[in-house]
Amino acid sequence: MNLLEHVGRYSILMYQTFSLPQKWKLFFKQTVKEVEKLGANSLPITFIISLFMGAVMTMQTQMNIENPLLPSYTVGLVTRDTLLLEFCSSILCLILAGKVGSNIASEIGTMRISEQIDAMDIMGVNSANYIILPKITGFVLFIPLLVIWSMFCGLIGGYFISLMTDLITPATYIYGIQYWFIPWYVYYSLIKSVIFAFIIASVSSYYGYYAYGGALDVGKASTNAVVNSSILILMLNVILTKILLS
Amino acid sequence: MIRLEDIHKSFDQNEVLKGISTVFETGKTNLIIGQSGSGKTVLLKCIIGLLEPDSGDILYDNRRFAEMGQKERTNLRSELGMLFQGSALFDSLTVEENVLFPLRMFSELNNKDKVKRARYCLDRVGLKDIYSQFPSEISGGMQKRAAIARAISLNPKYLFCDEPNSGLDPLTSIKIDELIMDITKEYKMTTIINTHDMNSVVTMGEKIIFIYQGDKEWEGCKEDLFYAKNEKLNEFVFASKFFQKNTENAFKE
Numbered sequence: 087m088n089l090l091e092h093v094g095r096y097s098i099l100m101y102q103t104f105s106l107p108q109k110w111k112l113f114f115k116q117t118v119k120e121v122e123k124l125g126a127n128s129l130p131i132t133f134i135i136s137l138f139m140g141a142v143m144t145m146q147t148q149m150n151i152e153n154p155l156l157p158s159y160t161v162g163l164v165t166r167d168t169l170l171l172e173f174c175s176s177i178l179c180l181i182l183a184g185k186v187g188s189n190i191a192s193e194i195g196t197m198r199i200s201e202q203i204d205a206m207d208i209m210g211v212n213s214a215n216y217i218i219l220p221k222i223t224g225f226v227l228f229i230p231l232l233v234i235w236s237m238f239c240g241l242i243g244g245y246f247i248s249l250m251t252d253l254i255t256p257a258t259y260i261y262g263i264q265y266w267f268i269p270w271y272v273y274y275s276l277i278k279s280v281i282f283a284f285i286i287a288s289v290s291s292y293y294g295y296y297a298y299g300g301a302l303d304v305g306k307a308s309t310n311a312v313v314n315s316s317i318l319i320l321m322l323n324v325i326l327t328k329i330l331l332s
Numbered sequence: 333m334i335r336l337e338d339i340h341k342s343f344d345q346n347e348v349l350k351g352i353s354t355v356f357e358t359g360k361t362n363l364i365i366g367q368s369g370s371g372k373t374v375l376l377k378c379i380i381g382l383l384e385p386d387s388g389d390i391l392y393d394n395r396r397f398a399e400m401g402q403k404e405r406t407n408l409r410s411e412l413g414m415l416f417q418g419s420a421l422f423d424s425l426t427v428e429e430n431v432l433f434p435l436r437m438f439s440e441l442n443n444k445d446k447v448k449r450a451r452y453c454l455d456r457v458g459l460k461d462i463y464s465q466f467p468s469e470i471s472g473g474m475q476k477r478a479a480i481a482r483a484i485s486l487n488p489k490y491l492f493c494d495e496p497n498s499g500l501d502p503l504t505s506i507k508i509d510e511l512i513m514d515i516t517k518e519y520k521m522t523t524i525i526n527t528h529d530m531n532s533v534v535t536m537g538e539k540i541i542f543i544y545q546g547d548k549e550w551e552g553c554k555e556d557l558f559y560a561k562n563e564k565l566n567e568f569v570f571a572s573k574f575f576q577k578n579t580e581n582a583f584k585e
């Protein structure tokens with residue numbers, strides 16, 4: 087299938103997905119489930135990754151700017167801005183594309199090949215709407231929390247380094263991460279992450295929904311979902327950065 | 333009653349259905365039989381609207397599918413029940429929630445009555461005390477029963493079964509077949525069943541159509557099956573040695 091066909095089918099699927107739920111009560115119930123499954127369950131991995139990345143960033147920044155002309159609080163400042171600008175939105179979403187994307191694609195793919203989606207269609211249920219909309223809604227709603235959580239954990243990671251090594255003193259680090267703080271960077275990150283979350287959830291749903299064949303094909307769908315949503319995130323990141331930061 | 337008029341269906345170059353016309357009768361178990369790959373599943377999917385036929389029409393009690401609007405089609409869906417080859421139970425829901433699902437989606441009953449109805453259906457198919465189990469925790473035969481319960485929860489007029497006893501042992505198969513027959517009579521449904529299991533054919537075949545490579549080769553009832561003068565049908569029917577020996581006196585008593 088060529089790119090144009092994919093875009094066409096994706097658009098049709100999104101059109102079906104974004105209609106009013108047939109039963110609001112069921113929709114809310116499903117959305118809460120998805121918030122837990124896709125969002126809340128990603129808190130631990132976000133914690134671990136952000137903590138360690140924050141720590142490493144602090145160390146590397148310190149080692150790379152051993153320049154007497156630069157004040158020592160630069161370390162905190164650079165770490166903070168790297169976290170806010172790139173890590174907690176783009177990189178975090180790339181990692182979540184692996185976790186959440188494969189989860190969504192394999193779940194929907196399994197429903198497809200075991201005819202559960204057909205069963206819904208037969209009943210007259212809008213299967214795309216029933217299955218996909220709560221996933222997109224749940225994940226997009228929760229991603230800002232994950233981003234903020236990731237920022238917090240990253241900064242804590244750097245703080246641990248300042249405590250445990252003599253690269254930088256805690257006081258300087260704390261001063262650095264507060265110095266010349268630009269709130270827009272946080273909003274910028276949040277806006278990007280919401281868009282990325284939509285990409286992850288919708289593209290993965292697309293690959294799962296149109297899976298066909300057997301268990302092997304569900305695996306393929308899930309790989310495709312992760313690879314393609316990652317590529318899309320990387321490309322969109324360039325565009326969004328251009329639009330939002332210049 | 334469901335009438336098929338000259339149904340054609342192709343996938344790219346592969347012509348799977350080559351013009352099938354027949355009538356499936358109300359209150360009877362109608363069978364579609366044929367070898368693997370003959371197009372049974374495709375035909376069933378065309379009848380229930382999961383696949384769009386390339387040409388031809390389907391009449392549900394004289395209502396033409398092709399002439400129906402979107403709304404009428406959705407209404408028609410609530411009259412259909414389908415039992416899938418692999419049961420197709422929703423594996424994130426318990427057995428009871430599975431049966432409740434169509435009720436929650438479409439029924440106007442209040443919550444208590446919905447649960448009552450779901451439990452009634454589950455009891456009807458012989459599944460008691462496993463309401464809160466998940467599909468993965470019950471046996472294949474029980475899954476089939478649960479799927480039947482789900483299919484009949486909205487009181488459908490038409491019931492479709494794709495190989496209802498694939499993957500089941502002979503005894504369980506017979507029980508499932510009998511259940512489908514009983515339910516068909518009890519609710520006066522038009523039931524269409526895909527099968528290549530000769531045991532089912534001789535128990536349920538009140539009306540049989542035999543598909544061979546996308547063509548309807550033969551139609552009749554189980555009593556005629558063994559005396560039919562059709563080479564391809566004979567080949568299919570007498571493939572099993574058991575039926576070669578037993579057909580002589582199968583219907584004599």
Ligand SMILES: Nc1ncnc2c1ncn2[C@@H]1O[C@H](COP(=O)(O)OP(=O)(O)OP(=O)(O)O)[C@@H](O)[C@H]1O
Nearest residue numbers: 343346348366367368369370371372373374375528
């Ligand atoms: N979605 C599809 N796309 C392309 N070809 C298909 C599709 N579905 C079915 N076919 C083809 O249609 C033919 C008939 O398939 P079908 O599933 O109806 O057989 P069947 O009679 O149900 O067999 P079985 O008894 O094994 O279930 C097969 O050759 C299959 O390759």
Ligand SMILES: [Mg+2]
Nearest residue numbers: 372373374494
């Ligand atoms: Mg089949």
